[in-house]
Structure formats: structure tokens, C-alpha cells
Amino acid sequence: MALVAAAGVALLVRGRSAEPAAGPVGLFTNLPILWNEEADVADLLKSSETPHWARAVLARQGPIMALDTLDAPGGKGPLGGLSRLVMAQPRALGPGENVALDTWVRGGGRLLLLADPALTEDSHFAIGDPRRPQAVVLLSPILKRWGLELRFDEAQAFGDHDVQVGGTSVPVNLAGSFIAIDAKACAVEADGVLATCRIGAGRLTALADAAVLAREDEDGGREEAFAALLGRAFRD
Numbered sequence: 001m002a003l004v005a006a007a008g009v010a011l012l013v014r015g016r017s018a019e020p021a022a023g024p025v026g027l028f029t030n031l032p033i034l035w036n037e038e039a040d041v042a043d044l045l046k047s048s049e050t051p052h053w054a055r056a057v058l059a060r061q062g063p064i065m066a067l068d069t070l071d072a073p074g075g076k077g078p079l080g081g082l083s084r085l086v087m088a089q090p091r092a093l094g095p096g097e098n099v100a101l102d103t104w105v106r107g108g109g110r111l112l113l114l115a116d117p118a119l120t121e122d123s124h125f126a127i128g129d130p131r132r133p134q135a136v137v138l139l140s141p142i143l144k145r146w147g148l149e150l151r152f153d154e155a156q157a158f159g160d161h162d163v164q165v166g167g168t169s170v171p172v173n174l175a176g177s178f179i180a181i182d183a184k185a186c187a188v189e190a191d192g193v194l195a196t197c198r199i200g201a202g203r204l205t206a207l208a209d210a211a212v213l214a215r216e217d218e219d220g221g222r223e224e225a226f227a228a229l230l231g232r233a234f235r236d
Contacts, residue, residue, distance in 0.1 A: 024063040025234075026079065029088040030134045031121070031213055033058075034066055054213055057227050058086065061234065071100035079104040084234050088114040089210045092138040102145060106200030112233035115139055116210035117152040117176040143206075146197050147182025150208055160211060163190040168228040170194075171221060176208035205233035 027034065033052045058064050061084070070093065071077040077100045079085065085104075093101065105111055115137040123132045143150055152174075162169040170190070177192030186197040186204075197204040212225050 024065040024082060025058060025061045026065045026067050026082045026085040027058060027088070028067045028070065028085065028090050030091050031089050031210065032133070033088065033213065034064065052213075052215055053217055053223055054226055057223055057230070060227075061230060070097040070104075079109070083108065084110045084112075086112045086114075086230070086233075088213055089116050089119060089133055089137055090139070091134055093142065098142050098145075101142060102199075105146075105202035105204060108201040110202060110234050111204050112229060113139075113204060113206040114210040114213065115143075115150060115176070115206060115208060117150060117208065118174040120158070120173040120211055121214050144181070146199055146204060147180060147185040148195055148197065148206065149179040149181050150176050151179060151192075152176045163193050165190050165194050165207075165225075166228065166232060168225055169221065170207070170225040170229070171211050171214075172207075172209040173211040174209070175211070178206065178208055203233070205229065 033054050055064070065078070065082065067078050067085075069077070070079055073096075079100060082104075101111075117136055119133060119135045119137075121133065137150070140150070156174060158174060160171050160173045162171055163175070164170075170193075172193060175193050178186075178188045178195040179192065180186040180188050180195065182197075185199065186195055188195045193208050195204070195206045195208075197206070207229065212222050212229070214222060217223055
């Protein structure tokens with residue numbers, strides 16, 4: 001997996017419906033959505049584990065373009081060919097990536113961000129292993145620029161519960177809460193778990209949790225919730 005990420009391979013996954021006019025959707029994530037957790041590339045290629053359900057949900061939006069960076073030295077970065085992007089528990093961004101992302105959104109990009117301050121999904125890899133998904137999201141600089149602050153209540157109880165987002169039940173677990181430090185640009189709802197911001201010509205839809213992307217989804221509730229979040233974030 002590390003070799004695949006380092007190579008910056010763009011994986012195109014065709015959905016069950018025809019490719020929409022909006023083109024591909026970018027995915028920048030620390031979570032095992034496109035590739036299952038395996039020790040190395042050889043194990044990844046021969047893995048019999050069922051693909052993550054979210055992969056198919058994303059593919060309904062169009063071809064998926066997996067990104068391992070958001071900028072490119074001295075030239076046009078990978079965001080240039082995208083109008084829609086999902087960032088799910090991303091790693092911390094470098095200075096150039098912050099600039100590239102901000103410029104892209106302000107130019108009209110639609111971003112769905114899942115930013116979890118206390119990731120509850122388990123991993124095959126031990127704490128400290130660089131292949132393990134990042135437990136705490138670190139995006140304060142770009143969030144502040146967009147008019148948001150992400151907070152976390154350490155006293156809250158562990159366990160899944162639902163918040164209502166536009167009539168859809170979205171499962172969360174140890175969720176954070178957004179504070180709109182720029183009320184003209186951003187609005188928060190669902191007890192601060194969801195924020196929507198107008199940023200230049202673009203739009204940010206941010207969820208302060210990533211439990212909706214947990215692999216176990218016996219009743220299909222997570223799939224329904226994630227599809228609704230995508231629809232909300234990418235609508236015109």
C-alpha cells in the first residue's frame with residue numbers, strides 16, 4: 001500500500017451508472033477505502049477481503065481519482081482537473097497543499113471533508129505504524145482560514161449514535177463540533193457536527209467525525225448516510 005501511495009497512482013473506478021458530466025471525483029484519505037489494509041503490495045494484490053462498501057458509493061459519482069498529494073512543485077497540481085473532492089480523515093497538509101486546496105475551493109471546487117478528532121475505527125496496524133489511519137485530524141490552519149474551529153469534548157460517552165443532517169440519520173462516535181468563527185461564511189447544524197461554508201465561488205461541507213465510514217454496515221445505514229452527504233456536498 002505504501003508503494004502504491006508513493007507512486008501517486010490515480011485509480012479510476014467506474015460506477016454502476018454512466019459517468020456524469022461533472023467528471024471524476026477526487027479522494028484524499030488516510031482510511032482503507034480503495035485498498036484494504038494489508039502488510040505489503042503482494043498481500044494487497046492477492047487479498048480476498050471484500051472491498052470497502054464506500055468505494056462503490058463513491059464510484060456512483062463517477063470515476064474515482066485517488067490523490068496522495070494536493071500540490072505539485074512549480075506547476076498545476078492534481079486538483080486542477082477536478083471539480084469535486086472528498087477528504088476523509090486526511091493526513092496533515094503541507095504549506096503548499098494548504099495553498100493549493102484553498103485556491104481550488106475558492107475557484108469553485110466542491111469539497112466534502114470528514115475530519116475526526118478521535119477516530120474510533122479499529123485498524124490491523126499497531127499504534128505508531130505509519131500505515132495506520134491517523135487517529136486525530138490536524139487541519140487547524142486551513143479550517144481557520146475558512147472560518148471554522150474544530151473542538152472536541154473529551155467527556156462525551158463512547159458509542160455510536162445518530163445525528164440528523166437534512167432528514168438523514170448520520171452515525172457518529174466521539175464526534176467533534178465546529179464553531180463558526182466567521183458566521184457570514186459558515187453555518188453549523190446537528191449540534192455543530194456539520195458545517196457548510198461558502199468560500200469564494202466554492203463550497204465546503206464538513207463533518208466533524210468519520211464513523212460514517214466504518215467498514216461494518218450490516219443494515220446499510222452508513223451507506224445511505226454517506227451517499228446523502230455526497231449528494232449534499234456536490235449539488236449545484
